[in-house]
Amino acid sequence: MANWDWQVFCKNTVDGEVVPRCFGDNGDITYLDWLLSAWGWTASVSALALLVALAFGVLMGILRTTPSKALVFIGDAWTELFRNIPVLVQVFLWYFVIPELVPPLKQVPSFLLVVLALGFFTSARVSEQIKAGIQSLPKGQRYAGLAMGLTLPQTYRYVLLPMAFRIVVPPLTSESMGIVKNSSVAFSVSVAELTMFARQAQEETSRGIEIYLAVTGLYYLTSILVYQVAKLIEQRVRIPGQTSGGK
Amino acid sequence: MKKSLLVAAALLALGTAQADTLKKIKDTGTITLGVRESSGALSYTLGDGKFVGFHTEMAEHITSDLRKKLGLSALTIKYQPVTSQNRIPLIENGTVDLECGSTTNNAARQKQVAFAVTTYVEEVRIAVKANSGITGIAQLNGKNVATTTGTTSVQLLRKHEKATGVDFKEVFGKDHADSFLLLESGRADAFVMDGQILAGSIAKSKSPADYKIVGEVLNVEPIACMLAKDDAPFKAAVDDSIKAMMKSGELAKLYDKWFLQPIPPTSARVGLPLSEATRMAWSNPNDKPAEDYAKK
Numbered sequence: 001m002a003n004w005d006w007q008v009f010c011k012n013t014v015d016g017e018v019v020p021r022c023f024g025d026n027g028d029i030t031y032l033d034w035l036l037s038a039w040g041w042t043a044s045v046s047a048l049a050l051l052v053a054l055a056f057g058v059l060m061g062i063l064r065t066t067p068s069k070a071l072v073f074i075g076d077a078w079t080e081l082f083r084n085i086p087v088l089v090q091v092f093l094w095y096f097v098i099p100e101l102v103p104p105l106k107q108v109p110s111f112l113l114v115v116l117a118l119g120f121f122t123s124a125r126v127s128e129q130i131k132a133g134i135q136s137l138p139k140g141q142r143y144a145g146l147a148m149g150l151t152l153p154q155t156y157r158y159v160l161l162p163m164a165f166r167i168v169v170p171p172l173t174s175e176s177m178g179i180v181k182n183s184s185v186a187f188s189v190s191v192a193e194l195t196m197f198a199r200q201a202q203e204e205t206s207r208g209i210e211i212y213l214a215v216t217g218l219y220y221l222t223s224i225l226v227y228q229v230a231k232l233i234e235q236r237v238r239i240p241g242q243t244s245g246g247k
Numbered sequence: 248m249k250k251s252l253l254v255a256a257a258l259l260a261l262g263t264a265q266a267d268t269l270k271k272i273k274d275t276g277t278i279t280l281g282v283r284e285s286s287g288a289l290s291y292t293l294g295d296g297k298f299v300g301f302h303t304e305m306a307e308h309i310t311s312d313l314r315k316k317l318g319l320s321a322l323t324i325k326y327q328p329v330t331s332q333n334r335i336p337l338i339e340n341g342t343v344d345l346e347c348g349s350t351t352n353n354a355a356r357q358k359q360v361a362f363a364v365t366t367y368v369e370e371v372r373i374a375v376k377a378n379s380g381i382t383g384i385a386q387l388n389g390k391n392v393a394t395t396t397g398t399t400s401v402q403l404l405r406k407h408e409k410a411t412g413v414d415f416k417e418v419f420g421k422d423h424a425d426s427f428l429l430l431e432s433g434r435a436d437a438f439v440m441d442g443q444i445l446a447g448s449i450a451k452s453k454s455p456a457d458y459k460i461v462g463e464v465l466n467v468e469p470i471a472c473m474l475a476k477d478d479a480p481f482k483a484a485v486d487d488s489i490k491a492m493m494k495s496g497e498l499a500k501l502y503d504k505w506f507l508q509p510i511p512p513t514s515a516r517v518g519l520p521l522s523e524a525t526r527m528a529w530s531n532p533n534d535k536p537a538e539d540y541a542k543k
Contacts, residue, residue: 188421
């Protein structure tokens with residue numbers, strides 16, 4: 001422990017000199033500036049990918065529970081396609097392979113491609129959870145809704161989904177925390193997020209242990225924040241007497 | 248209980264204060280060599296736990312010299328693959344006795360570990376597509392420049408941008424194969440990296456004639472074997488062995504074998520003739536850090 005050197009974060013990234021007050025100026029940055037910006041990239045990739053994952057995951061999950069065979073097929077095909085390919089391979093497909101087939105994609109920043117890749121990968125998992133949530137409701141609820149004269153979309157909107165969403169909040173919380181950690185794949189396509197920072201900064205400073213500890217801490221902190229937000233949501237939407245939100 | 252703890256603590260303190268690698272090798276009859284899985288022709292794996300390369304074979308020569316020096320009838324070599332991330336900690340905690348891969352000797356690292364005399368001087372160069380018309384770093388203004396995360400080249404580009412006002416768009420591959428793919432697929436216009444890695448990547452590519460290495464030498468870095476700090480007898484033994492190989496021409500033979508002749512597994516040639524800088528390092532053996540080279 002004695003030979004730890006936390007000053008490393010105050011070093012300028014160009015000449016390695018320790019900067020007073022730890023933040024660079026005049027366009028120079030310190031490793032601390034870089035760490036914070038990398039954290040920002042990790043947070044941005046995770047947040048946008050989560051939006052994509054929820055949007056597509058919920059849609060596909062719902063399709064898989066409808067009476068229409070064609071819609072079920074679309075939902076199933078989507079889910080199986082994206083959950084059966086490792087996430088790193090998907091990122092590479094989006095970055096290297098698909099742009100060869102669709103040349104305009106070469107102009108799209110790698111940040112957006114990785115958001116799509118990570119979002120679609122996670123959407124397959126979300127779809128599975130949404131489907132499980134809807135199927136966990138007694139069949140009678142769906143029939144009751146339809147019997148009252150509600151259309152199928154109305155039945156979903158007013159009867160099934162309000163219950164199903166509450167049931168799936170806990171597994172979706174894990175998924176959201178998972179996306180923060182999975183966002184580390186973005187480093188492989190040149191997004192300057194935390195994992196890339198760790199690999200590069202430890203090489204430049206030879207202070208791997210300090211750098212990795214700081215990065216680990218930030219991943220942990222981010223996941224905990226996501227968890228706290230999800231817990232808040234879970235409590236706010238809880239209906240007394242329902243098992244889903246009960247304590 | 249308390250006493251034994253104290254003794255243990257004292258032993259630990261001793262262990263960290265002074266490493267006696269020669270004694271450890273003699274007592275255990277084994278030496279742990281740090282090797283790399285893919286560091287160009289310097290050190291790489293053929294799979295199945297087999298490690299080869301210029302520096303790996305050199306390290307095997309060193310161990311046989313150590314065996315003779317210690318008067319052992321047999322010395323078992325344990326190969327421990329290391330990465331850029333873990334090589335220094337593994338030397339510091341004694342897991343690895345001698346690491347001969349592609350480690351740059353620099354001042355920051357000399358605070359943590361020691362280096363044997365420099366055996367290879369790396370020159371950082373630029374690889375481009377042969378038909379791109381790019382001949383130097385000045386023409387890379389506004390272009391996409393690929394390099395590999397976790398290498399000194401990233402910092403080198405940053406310094407260069409700062410010093411000259413040339414504005415690159417950097418793209419980072421996660422390993423050298425990835426960075427070369429960036430160049431191959433046109434996402435990058437140039438790939439800046441150690442010369443032997445560029446030469447190796449081009450030799451292994453689908454059509455080596457489509458690429459060439461151009462422009463000025465951007466940086467020179469001494470590459471050396473790494474060993475524990477403050478273990479003068481071990482360093483002297485390793486250095487003596489290397490110096491003898493330099494003198495006898497053995498090292499030049501090894502260089503020829505790994506950099507000019509076809510090498511396994513695909514029998515490709517790296518095709519990188521001995522550089523003037525490396526020749527200089529062999530004729531005046533030294534363990535100067537990269538910073539001393541930059542001053543020249």
